[in-house]
Structure formats: C-alpha cells, structure tokens
Amino acid sequence: MTDQLTDVTRVLPSPRSLFARLPRRSAPALDLPPAEPEPLASLEARDISAWFGDHQVLDRVSLTMPAGVITSLIGPSGCGKSTFLRILNRMHELVPSASLAGEVLIDGQDIYNADRKLVEARKSIGMVFQKPNPFPAMSIYDNVLAGLKLTGTHADRDQRDFLVESCLTKAGLWKEVKDRLRAPGGGLSGGQQQRLCIARSLAVTPRVLLMDEPCSALDPTSTRVIEETMLELVNDVTIVIVTHNMQQAQRVSTQCAFFLAAQGTPGAIVEHGDTEAMFSEPIDARTFDYVNGRFG
Numbered sequence: 001m002t003d004q005l006t007d008v009t010r011v012l013p014s015p016r017s018l019f020a021r022l023p024r025r026s027a028p029a030l031d032l033p034p035a036e037p038e039p040l041a042s043l044e045a046r047d048i049s050a051w052f053g054d055h056q057v058l059d060r061v062s063l064t065m066p067a068g069v070i071t072s073l074i075g076p077s078g079c080g081k082s083t084f085l086r087i088l089n090r091m092h093e094l095v096p097s098a099s100l101a102g103e104v105l106i107d108g109q110d111i112y113n114a115d116r117k118l119v120e121a122r123k124s125i126g127m128v129f130q131k132p133n134p135f136p137a138m139s140i141y142d143n144v145l146a147g148l149k150l151t152g153t154h155a156d157r158d159q160r161d162f163l164v165e166s167c168l169t170k171a172g173l174w175k176e177v178k179d180r181l182r183a184p185g186g187g188l189s190g191g192q193q194q195r196l197c198i199a200r201s202l203a204v205t206p207r208v209l210l211m212d213e214p215c216s217a218l219d220p221t222s223t224r225v226i227e228e229t230m231l232e233l234v235n236d237v238t239i240v241i242v243t244h245n246m247q248q249a250q251r252v253s254t255q256c257a258f259f260l261a262a263q264g265t266p267g268a269i270v271e272h273g274d275t276e277a278m279f280s281e282p283i284d285a286r287t288f289d290y291v292n293g294r295f296g
Contacts, residue, residue: 040067041106041124041207041238043088048102049266050083050092057083059266060102063257065208070230070239072249072275075259075290080267081242084259085210088240089125090118106208119150126206126237130213132193134200136186140177143185143196144168147204163203170236171199172229191222195229202237209233211241215248227252246291250279258287 043065050058058080065071073081086092088104090111103110111121134143144164148155155163164181168174173195177188185196194214201209211230215223230239230252243249249256256279257272271284282288289295 038207040236042067043125043208043238043240044103044105044108045084045088046103046105048084048087048100048104050080050087050100051098052095053097056266057261058087058100059268061259061267061269063269063272065238065240066255067238068234069254070234070241070252071255071257072253073240073242073257073259074244074246074249075267076261076295077244078267079259079261081259082212084267085212085240085242086127088208088210089127090121091127122150123147123204124206125208125210126201126204128194128197128201128209128211128214130216132190132197132217134185134188134193134196136184138185139182140168140185140188140196141181144199144203146200150204153204164199167199167202168196170202170229170233171195172225172232173199189222191218191225194218194222194226198226198229198233202233206237208238208240211239213242213244215243215245223248246279246293250275258282258284258290260286260290 045061045063045065048058048061049056061080061084063071073085075081083092087100092098092100104112106124109116111125135146138146141160141164144167145155145160147153148163165174165178168177173192176192177183177196185193188196198209198214215226218226227248230241233239241249241253253275255273256275258270258278259267260270261267271278271282271287278287279291282291
C-alpha cells in the first residue's frame with residue numbers, strides 16, 4: 001500500500017446512547033425471541049480484502065464498529081464502501097466472481113467460520129438497501145413478517161400481531177399505517193416504504209443493522225424521519241451506514257470512517273474516529289478536502 005493510503009487512527013470515545021430507550025410492550029410468552037434484547041453487539045472487520053474476478057476493490061481494511069453507536073462510512077463513489085458493507089453480512093459472496101480475505105467478527109465470532117450458518121449471520125446482521133424494496137403486492141402486515149419464514153421462526157397470531165406493531169413502532173411507521181395493515185406495501189410513499197423495510201429487518205431481531213445510503217432516493221422530509229428513526233433504533237441495535245451526505249453523517253453518527261481509492265488502487269480507510277473530530281479537525285489532508293467538498 002502506498003504512503004498515501006496509510007491508515008490513520010484515533011482513540012475512540014466510549015460508546016454512548018443518544019436517546020432514551022423506547023417504551024416496550026410485553027411480548028406474548030411463547031416461542032418468539034424474548035422481549036428483552038440481547039446485549040448490544042460490536043462488529044469488527046479485520047484485514048478485509050475483496051475482489052471481483054481479478055479486480056481488487058478493497059485492501060486490508062480493518063475497522064471496529066462499537067456496540068450501541070452509529071458508524072458512518074463516507075468517501076467518493078467507487079472506493080469500496082458498499083462492497084465493505086455487504087461483506088459485513090455475507091452478501092458479497094452472492095456475486096459469482098466475488099472473493100475476499102479477512103475476518104468479520106460479531107462479539108468475537110467470525111461470521112465466515114465454516115461452522116456458522118449463513119442464515120444465522122443474516123439474522124444477526126440485517127440490511128436495508130439504498131432503494132426501498134418492500135414486496136409490492138404483499139400487505140404491510142405480511143411485509144413485516146416476511147423474514148420469519150426465511151429464518152424458520154414460528155409464531156401464532158398473537159405473536160405476529162405483537163411483532164408487527166412493535167417493529168412498525170420502532171421504525172416510526174405504526175401511527176401512519178395501523179388502520180391499513182392489509183393494504184399493499186407498494187402503495188406507501190418512498191419514505192414509508194423505507195421505514196417498512198427497516199421494520200421488516202427488525203422483525204428477525206438483528207443485533208446489527210447495515211444501511212446502504214438509505215435516504216439517497218428520499219425527499220428531505222422523509223430523510224429527516226429516517227434519521228430520527230436511526231437515532232432511536234441505536235439504543236436497540238448497532239448501526240453501520242454508508243452515506244454520501246456529509247451533513248447526514250454529522251447528524252446521526254458517533255464514529256466515522258473515510259474510504260478512498262486513489263490512482264487506481266483498491267479502496268482503503270484513510271482515517272477513522274470520532275465524527276465531530278473527523279469533520280472539525282481531521283488528521284489527514286485528504287479527509288479535510290473531502291468533508292469540505294473539494295473532491296469526490
């Protein structure tokens with residue numbers, strides 16, 4: 001790796017919650033996961049390198065994403081942010097030509113370990129995509145529950161009703177749709193569809209939620225609602241978000257990592273640390289130029 005791509009690190013502050021926990025209802029005492037969540041999970045990437053065929057897109061990327069905070073990934077297009085995000089829940093391997101090296105650990109356990117089932121990794125580490133992707137002909141109610149079938153989770157009617165209300169409430173959508181749960185999910189506005197996708201991800205009780213530019217296709221009002229939702233959810237789930245919106249990174253994240261792929265080299269982390277420090281007093285001149293709109 002060239003001198004220009006040498007990682008610069010900071011000492012991170014202690015993880016902190018940004019808002020008080022949302023009130024909870026008591027879940028039915030049946031076979032769904034318990035109402036009390038597991039401890040918040042930390043996520044760690046160690047020496048991640050990635051390829052599409054012979055083309056290397058990431059080079060030895062290491063990053064710790066602490067429990068209970070929002071980590072934002074910033075950098076120009078084509079520097080490997082989204083690829084890195086997809087590696088964090090084993091979606092990279094769905095591309096036939098894709099390969100990778102390194103480890104991704106949730107609470108110290110490598111999700112790529114041969115003994116760890118793929119469905120287990122996807123359940124623990126959920127994903128919300130850039131473009132809202134609810135099942136358009138499926139009802140709002142059934143959209144929320146769609147992940148249960150994929151993970152083999154069984155629930156009776158009372159459990160399903162509770163889970164739908166709980167997840168839609170956490171996603172900030174319950175009050176808007178509670179009287180039309182049987183309406184098609186595709187009939188919602190773009191911002192509502194994205195929140196429905198968040199609720200769908202929450203239904204399988206992930207410990208980490210990955211979000212790939214979740215507001216890029218939304219208007220400012222919907223973006224604000226999604227950001228408020230993230231700031232409330234971080235009390236229950238660790239969040240990692242890719243964003244090209246520098247103001248959004250400042251508003252929602254506690255930690256920030258700046259990716260860059262310079263002069264045809266693979267993407268790497270130039271600098272990472274406390275978000276406010278990254279934006280106000282970055283160590284690397286390239287970070288200063290990027291966050292101030294001088295390139296990218």
